[in-house]
Amino acid sequence: MSALTTKTDFKHVSYLWDEAEASKLAGDEVGLLIYRSNLLGADLRLTNYGGGNTSCKAMAKDPLTGDETEVMWVKGSGGDLGTLKKSGLAALYVNRLRNLKNIYQGIAHEDEMVELFNHCIYDLSSKAPSIDTPLHGFLPFKHIDHLHPDAAIAIAAAKDGEQITKELFGGTIGWVGWQKPGFDLGLQLRQCLDENPGIRGIMLGSHGLFTWGDTAYESYINTLEVIEKCAEYLESSYGKKGPVFGGQKIESLDAENRKKQAAALAPVLRGFCSSKQHMIGHFTDDARVLEFINSNELGRLAPLGTSCPDHFLRTKISPLVLNLAPDEDLSDIASIKERLAPEFEAYRQMYADYYEACKHANSPAVRDKNPVIILYPGVGLFSFSKDKQTARVAAEFYTNAINVMKGAEAISEYTSLPHQEAFNIEYWLLEEAKLQRMPKPKALSGKIALVTGSAGGIGKAIAKKFADEGAVVVLNDMNAERLQGAGEEFKAAYGADSYTTAVLNVTSADEIAAAFDAAALAFGGVDIIVNNAGLSISKTIADHTEQDWDLLYDVLVKGQFFVTQAAAAVMKKQDIGGDVLNIVSKNALVSGPNNAGYGSAKAAQLHLSRLNAAELGADGIRVNVVNPDAVISDSNIWAGGWAEGRAKAYGITVAELPAYYAKRTLLNKIILPEDIANACFSFAGGLLSKSTGNVLNVDGGVATAFVR
Missing domain, CATH: 3.40.50.720 (NAD(P)-binding Rossmann-like Domain)
Structure with missing residues (x-):
């Protein structure tokens, strides 16, 4: 293991491990898993909000036999690494989980395996296992991190990402091409390890990164080192192929006028995006966003959409780019609406065509066709979703996608997932089941x-x-x-x-x-x-x-x-x-x-x-x-004499006012x-x-x- 163990050794990620805090958890592998997970989730350069998962394997007593058995604790369905608690973990018998491969009938029966995870549960009060459970289960390591760092995904989404990974890490990081998460991907990870003994991690094409260690600390350091190396490589590559995103095409408005334009236009955009249900918006004019939306390559890259499933599940297949000048006069709202209406209609038609071209016989019905991400060159990014948190996170994820595109373009050529693969994730029956289990919206949701x-x-x-x-x-x-x-x-x-x-x-x-x-x-x-x-x-x-x-x-x-x-x-x-x-x-x-x-x-x-x-x-x-x-x-x-004035008017004291008011009502209520x-x-x-x-x-x- 490398000697990188201090904050100053890392430039592109945050080293947050506190040995004094970790020592309090000595011998508690699950506690160390939670501690490590919270540190990883605290740095958005390592993983997105709600994205990624971590695990540990430890011995525990079987409640039925009293014998020691190996149990895997892994982040369950939903939740966020930064705030993960024990209640957010799923606990499964490792031997039972691995024995499922004996009845696995192939990728056509992938979704059927999810129900079988329930037969492997060790702690009946733990969180429901996620689709990523077998990805951790078939790897032999005690501690595993699966993250979606922008720096790694930029390499994973590059046209020749596999070759870049091999050369950059000297063969110590394996490669598994794009595969929808599930049982088969877990088997592929194990096969990659078997064919490349001694590797320290695996890059998943277009998706993310797996790293590991025999202890929580070793896994943490390994994860930081791999991501740091990816980020260093990207940083050294910027500008070698030419200006980032082909250089700047338009100038941004100054900060004050960006906010002014955004405030004037946001209600109009919200109205269009709320044609099916009321949406809540979010606006950002982050420098990374402006660099992308003001560039010469916006027109080529934006329609490609995102690569990482975590990204496009929250941002839709692609954004809507507004055809408005940054300093557009927005005072004539009727005229602006008339100009924007065909753009929104074209987007809805694009989404409908995408759905029709990719749907399966048992696909869920088409969802809201309106855009989630709207880009206004020279001004910023708007996102709209069912609530503020979801809209804000969508903007954060699209910013992550911009980082990925920037890195991939700097070292090679950015590639997004084919529409069919994207659809298979977006309209996955398991994803639909998760949506159906969500609480019904409250009366004022979206208001x-x-x-x-x-x-x-x-x-x-x-x-x-x-x-x-x-x-x-x-x-x-x-x-x-x-x-x-x-x-x-x-x-x-x-x-x-x-x-x-x-x-x-x-x-x-x-x-x-x-x-x-x-x-x-x-x-x-x-x-x-x-x-x-x-x-x-x-x-x-x-x-x-x-x-x-x-x-x-x-x-x-x-x-x-x-x-x-x-x-x-x-x-x-x-x-x-x-x-x-x-x-x-x-x-x-x-x-x-x-x-x-x-x-x-x-x-x-x-x-x-x-x-x-x-x-x-x-x-x-x-x-x-x-x-x-x-x-x-x-x-x-x-305040200000009103109570005294009313008391005087009624010939009573201020202290008598509450009882006086209640007594004079028909219901005698305060x-x-x-x-x-x-x-x-x-x-x-x-x-x-x-x-x-x-x-x-x-x-x-x-x-x-x-x-x-």
Whole structure:
């Protein structure tokens, strides 16, 4: 084994092994497997998110006989190496797994073997075995890594990758040509080892890399060394055949204008990509992406598609390249849509033709024909999928594919999988079965919600309810510190892909525009707007000032109008409808003392909602109202003297207000932020999709506030 054992010995991969941490796991081979796997998964240069698998073989006591038997622990179906835990491993009897070759009837019966893996399970509570299980099982080594590093795949996807591998490693890395993962590939790996004793790994054509060792550390170091050597070879080759990707064809816009163009176009693209179901978007203008999409070779390489199965399963057979200038004037949305519509239709037809040409008698039905990856030369890459994480990961995988193309072109010529082979992976019955086992989407899956004033009180409760139901959320508040706290809370509860933030004062046109740009860049657009931001002032007519009056109307009425105006513009770009929900108040309908400014502003909000509903219905945009009353918990509305003002108006103390409000209702109930959130969900969750211009009172039953 080489002496490369420190961080400084590696330039292209990260050496993360900590001997002190590893020593705590001495004698625990499974623990060391998990430790090694997490280190490998922490470096995206070694493997993609959710890609690759690792294993170890160790002796364990047979629960039936009490005898020592060899058990293989291998990453099970699904999961990610970087976050792998013991619960994500499958544990199988090695002898039983290897004995399956005695009943294997050939590659035509490949899929039948997967069910038989269940007869080999040692730990009945472990994860279901993946299709890659036999690839580890037929190799004799104690620890094995199967990864998809860009540097190795670049060689594996090169036209003469086999010869390059042989020369680069001096025959110490074997080669197995492209073969769909499964039982037969496992047998081929063992045959390669038998024919090349002493090799330290095997390159899989167009696919990835197998490396191993007798200990977890030896496997880890071997893996790093092989990938490091591949990366060094690629780096030394760049420029020898000429400029990367044939050189630059167009100039990128500067960073600010790339973001501006992307924000303007993303809702249009999202609308096209959501023709079958609502999609969530992601945008990146990573330097590696720009180098590719601005190059002379984009037109030749992009249609070829990707080579590694992990790549094209997430990015589709090929991307859509937009025929737009980087500085295209995007202000005339109708014209842009008219130009792009034939491009999307051509892509859908291409995908349909691919399906028809490659399908088998028992193939699953054709899936969504829209592109996942959209390339805008000079601007960046858009990806669209069922949720934010899947869209983001698709963009990461296509960036990996760009790395592969760059490397393969530098040393030889890039080759992608033939369409039939790609189809056989994409529409594999086992892959379809995996998709069918996935949980059904939640009511708001694929939806994007922007809730004003969502860093506390009612707004945060609404945002949480929407996130619970599958939506991604644009959190905003005029208080940056309060907004940061809400963001941290959402990240802990729902993950970083569930939300984005934007400081927003609804009286600022610039901040409104910036918030919708943030929504477009983070997710592709917006589907649900909740106008919740507000304040309250309770004073007598004599005490009211012009400043009070203007502030109430600026925030409540003008704020609601201009946020709705911006939302409608985005929704019309998408052309897939949407919801505007306005949090008004029972005070819009009830006349009470010391409430002229607030109550009249709420009445204006209510009627403005009806006017907007009448105008926007033709675009499939619904506008509805939720009328709360006395929501005291965690609410900003009770700050700034409102509570004192209302208590004074009713002749009671501030401490008596909650009980007073509850007692005056027909149901004698205190209203909580969660009650308002549930009302909002009732409008946006799909059951009331044909309802607009309506008012839903959530006030415990205040008879004087009945709509009549």
